[in-house]
Amino acid sequence: MNILEKITQNKAAFSKSEKKVAEIILANPQTAIHSSIATLAKMSDVSEPTVNRFCRRLDTKGFPDFKLHLAQSLANGTPYVNRHVDENDSPDEYTNKIFESTMASLEVARQSIDVNVVNRVVDLLTQAQKISFFGLGASASVAHDALNKFFRFNVPVVYFEDILMQRMSCMNCSAGDVVVLISHTGRTKSLVEIAQISRMNDATVVGITSADSPLAQECSYVLSLEVPEDTDMYMPMASRIAQLTLIDVLATGFTLRRGNKFRENLKRVKDTLRGSRYDKRDG
Amino acid sequence: MNILEKITQNKAAFSKSEKKVAEIILANPQTAIHSSIATLAKMSDVSEPTVNRFCRRLDTKGFPDFKLHLAQSLANGTPYVNRHVDENDSPDEYTNKIFESTMASLEVARQSIDVNVVNRVVDLLTQAQKISFFGLGASASVAHDALNKFFRFNVPVVYFEDILMQRMSCMNCSAGDVVVLISHTGRTKSLVEIAQISRMNDATVVGITSADSPLAQECSYVLSLEVPEDTDMYMPMASRIAQLTLIDVLATGFTLRRGNKFRENLKRVKDTLRGSRYDKRDG
DNA sequence: CAAAAAATGTTAAAAAATTACATTTTTCTT
DNA sequence: AAGAAAAATGTAATTTTTTAACATTTTTTG
Missing domain, CATH: 1.10.10.10 (Winged helix-like DNA-binding domain superfamily/Winged helix DNA-binding domain)
Known part of the structure; x- marks a missing residue:
């Protein structure tokens, strides 16, 4: 190429x-x-x-x-040597490599997304009585972020980092509730159990995870993200960014579905924050 | 451009x-x-x-x-009509737009980074007695993510979402401690105060925020991220992703600085997780 | 070592882009 | 609203750039 x-x-x-x-x-x-x-x-x-x-x-x-x-x-981003970070890389090199490979991963992720499922999930979310976001480890912060987003929409939204709290929360689920589970590998035992518990309580379970994983099999809907294997750094990096971007997509779909009046409401939420901030002219 | x-x-x-x-x-x-x-x-x-x-x-x-x-x-993924999401966009359209504009923002952010500061901050982090990550709102999940990353490095790392806890934590700071504050606008009053408190207690304050903001002025080091203004969705989207990627860069710099033996240790941490996961052949 | 094949260069033609200038359209003034 | 000035657009000619055709040189092979 x-x-x-x-x-x-x-x-x-x-x-x-x-x-x-x-x-x-x-x-x-x-x-x-x-x-x-x-x-x-x-x-x-x-x-x-x-x-x-x-x-x-x-x-x-x-x-x-x-x-x-x-x-x-x-052209700008095109990493012509988009190789992994190397032992002897200078700060300049590893900075660029990480940014470049993150962008590349997003591109791959984008192409792997099934838009029909996105649409269906947005449907579900807009009609949900309660939305829960759960993840563990690195995916916990993604769930945390989802909470932040959907909280602004003024819908009942739940997020727990603690496994036990997650379990208890799911046991209280009922029809109309949507549980979104986030996991890169889809092999975290306790999350798979959460999926089972939720479904037993008639909640709809949406998985943001890799296709064909144990978690994916327990979900009502799977938003699978194909992300190139994370580097040898033993830390999830690109996968997380892709998950976050997908959350952005869902949140955007949500507001679009809710229509104009709803977005005005959103603006009000934002304006509320103004009191806690320094004015722009102060800067 | x-x-x-x-x-x-x-x-x-x-x-x-x-x-x-x-x-x-x-x-x-x-x-x-x-x-x-x-x-x-x-x-x-x-x-x-x-x-x-x-x-x-x-x-x-x-x-x-x-x-x-x-x-x-x-060329590459460059979003050629990096237009904002539109009222009447189909799921396919808004999905692509969001991914594309996220990638574009990363590119802009990448170019705005001062590598020398990155290098200096990595230096600081590797020598820190204790590292704290604080953010509020959308940036809270970024701080949360940073916790996840640095926790694996087996260094004392602290993260609080609660303003009061953040304050108390900072009051106990001492020389050698590094406080990383994350804020897109850099105008959140309580975070600026945290910066002041931390510095009064001899901690080094690193800001991941926009240049020339009130927060930036209170920091010892500023990692400024130029991110194109977030869309009209009234939600921080791209800025957050850029912050996360920068955290990845710092974490990577950290491990590189610590050298090989350290990375083996990292692998061990990862292996520890195995017990809590389903085996790959189960999938 | 000679003949064939491949590689490279020279020259000329074709294509493409740009300049200079003419014409048309628009805008502003009275 | 008429006419002058300015701006916009087009035509035709020139220049630059690229490509094709062919000649020469170099390399390979029997």
Whole structure:
């Protein structure tokens, strides 16, 4: 895909002159996209058609097309070496890598989402008598965040971090209640039990978890998020961000479904916070 | 930055013919980058120089340069119509918009980060006697998440959601303690007070907040995150994700600084969780 | 070592973009 | 509302850039 990687890979297959062109482009791709074929040929010390042939060898239509591809490879976020964090990375390097891989994960997650389920779940949430958000470990903070969001909607919403509290809360569920369970792996025993308890009490259980996991099998609806395996850091990173973004999607769907009047109400909630804040002109 | 956004923004300033060109490009940017100026002129039903003038109005050197910019805007996941969620959006539309704008915000945030400060803060954290994470509202869940991460590192780490608990905790601070305060606006009164109290007790205060805010002024170090203003949904969305990613960066820096032996320890922590999970083969 | 094949360069033609200028449309003034 | 000024748009010509066709050189192979 990425043409810069492609150049590096195919380097062996290039002819002598083509290699010269490749060198120059790899050395300074930013200059390359702003040069004409004549300039680039002179820099590489080859003829213009050679540059052109070089472009075609990389499956582009010609030099202008090649520049387009190159520009895309160079575009802002495109991590051209989106590799894992390395032992010896400088702060600059690991910062960029983490941001880049987070963005990449979001892209993957986005594509894995089943919009129909999103729609169905939004439906459920808008009609719910009570909404509960539960997660453990890293997913606890996601549930916590969901509480924050839905709390503003003025709907009965519940969140507990404690396993026992979660259990007790679920035992009191009834039809019309929605329980949202968040877990990256979907293998946390106590959460699976929560799902079972909730369903026994006629609640609808929505899982934000990976497909085909034990938890997923106990849910009424599963919002599965395909997130590339978290790095070797032994900490959930990207998965959590994807879950949060999905919560954002649900919250947004919720407000859209509720309509305009509802959003005015939301604005009022926000205005209420004003008293606890320093005015903007103070800053 | 993004030329597609620029087109949308400047739309009002365009002349009649230029608007025609803008329409065509926005409608199908992918086609535009593969068209010649003649083709595009014909599609827009204007003359070629008009297209050229259109390009120059957007601060590009000319048509080819414009195409380069356009190609970059279209590259990777870059949300090309990073528009706000609209009243009548379908689930598919708002889902994509939210993911795209989240990714875009991360990109902006990434570029706004001062790596030197990151490095300095990682330094501080690795040497801290005790680390506290505090936030309120939406930022509370970010602090919660930070707790989760740093807890695994086996360092004394503290997190409270309650304002009074936060205050009390800070009063017991001493030199060598690091207090990390998280707030998007940096205008929450009680958090600013926490910063003051902490500093009076010789703790080092790190703010994850917007630059030049009241909170920022009370901090020893400020990790400022430039995040495009959150949408009209009256909920913090993108800012929170950026904060979380920054926490990931800090946590990663932390483990890198601590070295290899330390990461083995981390693996052990992870393995401990195994007992509470269903085995993979069960799935 | 010679013949074939591949690679590279030279020159010329084609395509594309840009400039200069003419014409039309719009805006403002009286 | 008429006419002048300014802005916008288009036409035609020029320049730049890219590509094609062919010639030459280099490399490979029997």
